[in-house]
Amino acid sequence: MAIREILDTEFEQECEVCSAVRWIPEDDVTVGIERDGQLDPKVVALPACSTCGSREFLICSADDEPEHPSPGSFGHRHRLMVDVLHSKLVKRGRVTEGIDPTKAQGRERTAEELDRWFKGRLRIRREDEREGKTRPEVEPVEPPQ
Numbered sequence: 001m002a003i004r005e006i007l008d009t010e011f012e013q014e015c016e017v018c019s020a021v022r023w024i025p026e027d028d029v030t031v032g033i034e035r036d037g038q039l040d041p042k043v044v045a046l047p048a049c050s051t052c053g054s055r056e057f058l059i060c061s062a063d064d065e066p067e068h069p070s071p072g073s074f075g076h077r078h079r080l081m082v083d084v085l086h087s088k089l090v091k092r093g094r095v096t097e098g099i100d101p102t103k104a105q106g107r108e109r110t111a112e113e114l115d116r117w118f119k120g121r122l123r124i125r126r127e128d129e130r131e132g133k134t135r136p137e138v139e140p141v142e143p144p145q
């Protein structure tokens with residue numbers, strides 16, 4: 001479930017299962033999937049991986065989602081990227097039939113917020129985390145006594 005970079009009309013994905021990396025045109029994805037007979041406008045279904053066939057889903061933030069517990073982490077920045085991608089798709093009308101685009105619009109990330117975490121380039125790499133450039137996604141917790 002990881003996207004690595006967002007450009008104007010396409011984005012880069014790393015398959016969670018086989019680690020294959022590919023560019024996906026925005027025209028190949030739509031916002032919203034059907035679940036239990038309901039259309040969920042917060043989900044973006046990615047095309048099946050051409051290497052291993054697995055399908056991944058990106059889920060954007062809830063409107064009332066609290067601030068991420070670990071600002072600057074891979075998880076936090078990935079969440080911001082998903083929100084940006086989701087918002088772009090809705091604005092371009094890339095929504096599943098039956099979903100009202102005005103209701104599908106999720107949380108807007110401001111330019112200031114994005115600039116703070118991405119410095120002008122919507123790109124993340126897991127390696128950054130390993131090299132200690134950003135804090136880990138999960139904060140260490142004290143074991144119970």
Ligand SMILES: [Zn+2]
Binds near residue numbers: 016019050051053054
């Ligand atoms: Zn794969």
